[in-house]
Amino acid sequence: MEKLIIEPTANSPRILLDPEERNFEFSGESRPENVRKFYLPVLEWMEAYTAGVEGLEEDQRPSGLKCMFNFEYFNSTSAKYILDIFKSLNAIHALGIGLDIKWLYEEDDEDMLEVGQEMSRMSKLEFEYIIS
């Protein structure tokens, strides 16, 4: 499967989904003009990736996935789609793929830490919290 790279803008994040390196990265600011239009291809890619992994024999599946979330800011509409990304990750995790999820936040930004904790709780996935 081809990797997905979305370059950042002032109002949308950089996204890298690289199956070969088993590395997913999200960073920057997220408040695109059309949030749904922005995140739909990302969610579709993840859905296709999950289906691809599911189609593999268990011993052929990737052993683990690194996921880094380094958001500077995201608006409430983006939050909905970011939670959907975690729900997709949860589906991948359910296929026996270990996830190493890092949630980065700037020192002194307790709100971003708290949002990460909420996302972790709601998606039932374990995060590691790291000061960026």
Next chain:
Amino acid sequence: MAEGKLIIDFEGAISFEIMEQLLNELKSAKQFNVLRKAVRKRVYGTVVESIDNIFKYAAIVQGKVKVLQRRPMIKVKENEGEFVVSAGNLVQNEQIDDLRFKLNRVNQMDDEALKSLYEEVINKEASEEDRGAGLGLITMALRTNENIRFTFDPAGPVHSYFTMHITIKD
């Protein structure tokens, strides 16, 4: 709060491009940059959510009236480290009860109750959520320690001008 400095003072039709300009104005303001990171992001986020809210209502109201009697506005005022974000826009009178209910509801909630409402709303499908005053309002309520102040002023037979003020301090 008679004293204080207006960092953003905009009235008119708000486009996404204008939003970018206003956010840049905010980011370059001295009063904004001396704040600690978390508080800076609270002010920034409240401006973003307030403008997003105006967009949602503008989409509903614009199709209904040819000439808007009152244009949207967004203001950010700073006084001794305390920020007040004010936003105003026309709404249809039939929307008032729902909006007032939602504002009163978040104003009465403590952080735990707000978080549980947040979880309920974020898990709804986008189409299920009412336009406006959903997740954005809850997010703003979580970022302020004070109640969101709001008014509805009659503006013609079917519209009212809705104004809300959100105070952020460290």
